[in-house]
Amino acid sequence: xxxxxCQVTSSRLVCVPSAALLAFxxxxxTPCALKNIRAxxxxxxxxxxxxxxxxxxxxxxxxxxxxxxxxxxxxNLKGEGFDARAAERTFDDILIRKFIKGTxxxxxxxxxxxxxxxxxxxxxxxVFQQMTARKQYFLMGYSxxxxxxxxxxxxxxxIQTVQERSDVxxxxx
Amino acid sequence: xxxxxxxxxxxxxxxFLFNRKAFCTSHDLxxxxxxSASTERSVSVxxxxxxxVIPRKKKRDSLSVLRALASTVKxxxxxxxxxxxxxxFLIPTSxxxxxxxxxxxxxxxxxARYILENYSQWFNENPAEPPVDxxxxxxxxxxxxxxxxxALIERIEKRRVNDAIEVYKKAKQGNVEFSDSTCRxxxxxxxxxxxxxxxxxxMPEEFYFRKDLGHETKRPSKTWKDDGMxxxxxxxxxxxxxxxxxxxxxGMARYLQTDKAxxxxxxxxxxxxxxxxxxxxxxxxxxxxxxxxxxxxWKQVESLLMDMQxxxxxxxxxxxxxxxFSLSRVPYFRLAPSLLLQTLNEMKKLGxxxxxxxxxxxxxxxxxxxxxxxxxxxxxxxxxxGKELTLQQPEDAEFFVTAMxxxxxxxxxxxxxxxxxxxxxxxxNAELIGDSRLENMYYSxxxxxxxxxxxxxxxxxxxxxVTPHLWTPNLSVLDELLKAVELQxxxxxxxxxxxxxxxxxxxxxxxxxEKLLSLMAKQKQEDTLQSQYSHIAGQLLERFxxxxxxxxxxxxxxxxxxxxxxxxxxxxxxxxxxxxxxDTYCNNKNAFSGPPSDDAMKSLVAGCLERGDSEKAxxxxxxxxxxxxxxxxxxxxxxxxxxxxxxxxxxxxxxxxI
Numbered sequence: 001x002x003x004x005x006c007q008v009t010s011s012r013l014v015c016v017p018s019a020a021l022l023a024f025x026x027x028x029x030t031p032c033a034l035k036n037i038r039a040x041x042x043x044x045x046x047x048x049x050x051x052x053x054x055x056x057x058x059x060x061x062x063x064x065x066x067x068x069x070x071x072x073x074x075x076n077l078k079g080e081g082f083d084a085r086a087a088e089r090t091f092d093d094i095l096i097r098k099f100i101k102g103t104x105x106x107x108x109x110x111x112x113x114x115x116x117x118x119x120x121x122x123x124x125x126x127v128f129q130q131m132t133a134r135k136q137y138f139l140m141g142y143s144x145x146x147x148x149x150x151x152x153x154x155x156x157x158x159i160q161t162v163q164e165r166s167d168v169x170x171x172x173x
Numbered sequence: 174x175x176x177x178x179x180x181x182x183x184x185x186x187x188x189f190l191f192n193r194k195a196f197c198t199s200h201d202l203x204x205x206x207x208x209s210a211s212t213e214r215s216v217s218v219x220x221x222x223x224x225x226v227i228p229r230k231k232k233r234d235s236l237s238v239l240r241a242l243a244s245t246v247k248x249x250x251x252x253x254x255x256x257x258x259x260x261x262f263l264i265p266t267s268x269x270x271x272x273x274x275x276x277x278x279x280x281x282x283x284x285a286r287y288i289l290e291n292y293s294q295w296f297n298e299n300p301a302e303p304p305v306d307x308x309x310x311x312x313x314x315x316x317x318x319x320x321x322x323x324a325l326i327e328r329i330e331k332r333r334v335n336d337a338i339e340v341y342k343k344a345k346q347g348n349v350e351f352s353d354s355t356c357r358x359x360x361x362x363x364x365x366x367x368x369x370x371x372x373x374x375x376m377p378e379e380f381y382f383r384k385d386l387g388h389e390t391k392r393p394s395k396t397w398k399d400d401g402m403x404x405x406x407x408x409x410x411x412x413x414x415x416x417x418x419x420x421x422x423x424g425m426a427r428y429l430q431t432d433k434a435x436x437x438x439x440x441x442x443x444x445x446x447x448x449x450x451x452x453x454x455x456x457x458x459x460x461x462x463x464x465x466x467x468x469x470x471w472k473q474v475e476s477l478l479m480d481m482q483x484x485x486x487x488x489x490x491x492x493x494x495x496x497x498f499s500l501s502r503v504p505y506f507r508l509a510p511s512l513l514l515q516t517l518n519e520m521k522k523l524g525x526x527x528x529x530x531x532x533x534x535x536x537x538x539x540x541x542x543x544x545x546x547x548x549x550x551x552x553x554x555x556x557x558x559g560k561e562l563t564l565q566q567p568e569d570a571e572f573f574v575t576a577m578x579x580x581x582x583x584x585x586x587x588x589x590x591x592x593x594x595x596x597x598x599x600x601x602n603a604e605l606i607g608d609s610r611l612e613n614m615y616y617s618x619x620x621x622x623x624x625x626x627x628x629x630x631x632x633x634x635x636x637x638x639v640t641p642h643l644w645t646p647n648l649s650v651l652d653e654l655l656k657a658v659e660l661q662x663x664x665x666x667x668x669x670x671x672x673x674x675x676x677x678x679x680x681x682x683x684x685x686x687e688k689l690l691s692l693m694a695k696q697k698q699e700d701t702l703q704s705q706y707s708h709i710a711g712q713l714l715e716r717f718x719x720x721x722x723x724x725x726x727x728x729x730x731x732x733x734x735x736x737x738x739x740x741x742x743x744x745x746x747x748x749x750x751x752x753x754x755x756d757t758y759c760n761n762k763n764a765f766s767g768p769p770s771d772d773a774m775k776s777l778v779a780g781c782l783e784r785g786d787s788e789k790a791x792x793x794x795x796x797x798x799x800x801x802x803x804x805x806x807x808x809x810x811x812x813x814x815x816x817x818x819x820x821x822x823x824x825x826x827x828x829x830x831i
Contacts, residue, residue: 088300133263133270134277140258141281149289152301152308161262 037061044173054170055111073116089116092151096123099150103143107131109168121151124158126168136161248603250638256378267678268645272382272609279378320344322351329358334366338402356410360417363403364424367396384610393462397430415441419452426455431463435473442480450486453477458495467506474499490528493520494566497534504541513538529562529569529605532576540579550579554592561600570607573597574615581622590622616644624653629663645677648685655688659695667693668705680728690737694773697744707745710738714754721764732758736769743776748784751777759796771804778808782815791824 040060042052058067071093075084097112100123109126116122123143127136140157147155162168219225253264256275265271289296293310315336317324320343328337341359344351351359375383383389407413407421418441425434438456441448460473474496481488496516500509513535520527532553539549553576564570573593580589597603597615606612616639623635636654640646646654651674658666670689674680693706713729720727729735735758742751755777758765774797781790790812797805809828812820820828 085300129262133265134273136263137258137274138277138281138284141278142285143281145282145285146288149285149296149308152299152305159258159260159263161260 042173049172051165051169051172053110053168057170057173070111071114073114092121095150096121096147099147100125100143103139103146109162109165119153121147121153121155122158123147123155125160126162127159128165129161129163248598248643250643253642266641266645266676268613268647269678271645272385275378276382279376283376320347321349322355325351325355325359329355329362332362332366332371334362334368335370337362338368341402341406353411356406357414357417360403360406360410361420363401363406364420365427367424367428368398368402381608384608393429395429395431397425397428397433399430399433415446418446419449422452423455426452426459429459429462431459434459435463448480448484448486450481450489450492453481453486453488454491454495457492458498461499461502467503470499470503471506471508471512488523488525490520490525490565493525494528494530494534494568497531497538498568501534501537504538509538528565529572530566532557533568533572536572536575536579540583543582545583547583550576550584551589554589554596557596558592559596559599562602562605564605570605570611573606574611574618577615577618581618585622585626587622587626590619594619612644613647617647617650620646620650621653624650624657629657629661629666632657633663633666633669640673641676648679648682651679651685652688655685655692659692664692664695664698665702668702668709671709681726681730683730683734686728687731687734687737690734690741694737694740694744703741703745706741707747707750710741710754711750713738714750714757717757717764721761730765732765732767732769735765736773739769739773739777743780746780748780751780752789755793768800768802771802774802775804775808775811778811782812787812787820787824791827794828 042050042056044050055067060067063069071090073086073089074080075086075089077084080086093114096114100108100112104127107128107130109128111125113124114121115124131139136159140159144155144157253259254271256278257264257271263274265274289310290313296308296310299305299309315324315327315331317327320340322344325337325340325344328340337359341351375388379386379388403421403424407417410417418437422434422437422441425431425437434456438448438452457474457477460477461470464470464473478488478496481492493516497513500506500513500516503509517527517531517535520531535549535553539545539547562569576593577590580586580593597606606615620636620639624632627635632654651670654670657663658670667689674685674689679685693709697703698706713734717727717729729738735754738754739751742748742754758769774793778790778793781787781793794805794808794812797808813828
């Protein structure tokens with residue numbers, strides 16, 4: 001993008017390639033406008049009764065500010081090569097999230113947080129108290145064991161319970 | 174410095190510092206050395222004129238900080254056990270919840286294991302380098318399926334006894350010859366496992382609760398298969414070596430076929446063949462199952478020990494523990510105590526440290542019943558004080574329960590009980606409490622003794638330390654606790670005991686709740702405490718109304734309880750509550766067993782009269798009459814005598830009729 005200059009005209013940012021580049025390319029291009037600031041931002045309703053959890057309420061541009069990531073691992077750091085298996089870890093995270101969603105149907109109150117420490121995968125989240133404690137323990141033992149067998153590494157579940165849905169509602173828009 | 178930086182030292186920052194130091198001036202060096210000099214014993218005087226002594230720097234190894242931190246990690250009595258999740262909804266406090274939560278978690282694991290074993294085709298990919306075997310499906314398939322020698326060896330190695338027997342039988346039909354060593358290995362397998370598959374290893378929580386689940390209830394009995402596979406294979410061996418004979422003896426002894434075992438042993442002794450230590454151990458253990466009288470049983474053990482000496486075999490800890498086990502099976506034998514002491518002396522001479530099993534058997538011999546008088550327990554505690562113990566044999570776990578039981582039942586000594594508890598809490602000894610049944614018994618004995626003999630404050634201290642996370646009390650302990658409250662006027666603790674009843678899920682135990690409420694109703698307490706009592710009474714009534722409406726079982730279930738609630742309410746001058754209770758009772762007489770007590774009714778009448786409410790008083794008295802209570806006459810007199818109430822003529826007539 002170094003060859004393009006960004007000019008601010010009225011209230012929009014317009015990126016215009018330099019004349020040299022235009023002449024060189026011979027492509028027909030329309031100027032692209034970097035005006036997309038609405039992706040991932042929940043839309044307000046007329047009656048302002050759509051409930052959002054804290055995480056849902058933060059827009060994507062707040063990531064790293066007031067919104068954090070749901071998967072934590074060190075495979076994306078600079079210097080980690082192919083052997084860090086970043087792609088496989090992402091896939092494993094998808095597997096974990098699908099598994100938890102199916103095993104705890106409608107019971108997870110928050111997103112599934114996946115953290116990796118050395119060989120250990122920690123799956124954390126908030127769960128509703130709809131199920132009796134005995135059933136929750138059954139599902140916890142089952143999930144930990146099953147995920148260990150699937151991912152071939154020890155998996156621990158760190159769960160906190162929450163009484164009802166209104167406890168995790170942050171705001172209504 | 175710039176030069177060193179541009180040279181890009183390999184270790185980055187550390188190298189930079191190192192290079193920096195090289196450029197220190199001599200003045201800096203002096204400063205550094207003076208700093209190090211001052212960490213040695215230097216005495217300086219602060220402005221208050223006190224001497225400040227800076228101690229010498231101690232040499233510490235690299236692990237000392239970690240060790241110091243590790244020593245702070247103990248079992249925290251305020252938090253639940255590690256196996257439970259630390260969340261208020263998921264923390265179990267009643268014993269049923271503890272058991273079911275731990276077992277549900279384990280059954281979840283079992284379910285996952287079932288899927289792994291039965292659908293193993295989905296779990297075969299192992300990206301770990303090196304591959305992790307524990308998370309892979311178990312390899313159950315055999316490589317050799319034909320009845321050959323290799324197949325037999327494979328099954329012996331995998332300890333699949335039934336399959337091995339099958340292969341052997343098929344091979345014999347097909348006239349396959351086995352080598353001597355294979356036959357010997359096969360014989361050993363059969364002797365160790367008594368010609369059947371070994372029992373499935375229980376998972377940790379299942380093992381911990383096995384007695385509550387009914388797994389371990391059988392007394393030792395003969396299970397050896399006479400003329401079974403083991404003996405057949407033995408007979409088919411051409412030359413029966415010493416090892417083979419001993420394997421057979423040990424197998425028979427383990428499964429309590431004592432006649433044949435001892436017969437074979439006598440044969441071996443006659444032929445003057447060398448006998449191994451393990452064989453002696455097994456035989457000593459079952460010697461008491463072989464004979465009938467105490468004398469002959471002990472004689473057998475003694476002769477075995479003398480044979481050991483003749484053979485020149487050195488005894489070990491297992492030998493002595495088996496001798497003590499045999500003695501513990503004959504506790505009423507008059508020579509048993511002295512023989513026990515002799516055995517312990519022998520152990521000492523040989524330098525073998527007695528394990529907890531030895532102490533447990535000693536206690537069984539010296540305290541054969543609940544009335545025995547001895548001071549062996551004190552001596553054992555003196556010996557064990559402050560030691561960190563390890564689990565060497567399964568019977569070690571029974572030591573603490575036996576010690577606490579004897580301390581509480583035979584000695585009634587609280588100080589000794591606290592000593593035993595302190596030993597349990599040193600280091601990692603808490604793991605030696607064994608399984609859940611033994612733990613329950615231990616704490617049950619401990620707390621019952623404390624409740625019987627200690628002051629109220631001390632009792633509550635111990636009680637609150639131990640419950641609810643280390644252990645949940647049972648009915649007998651709570652009974653003793655309430656007795657102690659009654660004897661020692663510990664009425665301020667009753668609200669705490671009520672909340673604990675809710676925690677332990679005992680609120681529906683009628684006798685316990687009745688006792689608790691009767692103590693609350695016993696006398697009028699000072700204001701804050703009395704208001705707490707009436708709050709509890711109100712709660713019970715609310716629960717009754719809710720739960721009875723839904724037809725669920727509710728704590729408030731007997732007439733006497735109702736009476737106590739009325740008394741509590743009247744004591745706290747909450748007449749509305751008292752009337753509410755009475756009203757509910759009258760409307761739901763079927764829900765309650767037994768009538769309220771006289772005194773409760775009378776106090777209710779008194780309360781009504783104070784309010785000047787004659788209607789209500791009349792209602793109460795007519796109820797009393799209908800149930801034919803003894804105090805009806807007095808209640809009537811109370812109404813007639815009272816000057817707070819104006820009675821109409823009809824009311825007077827009614828009263829006259831009663």
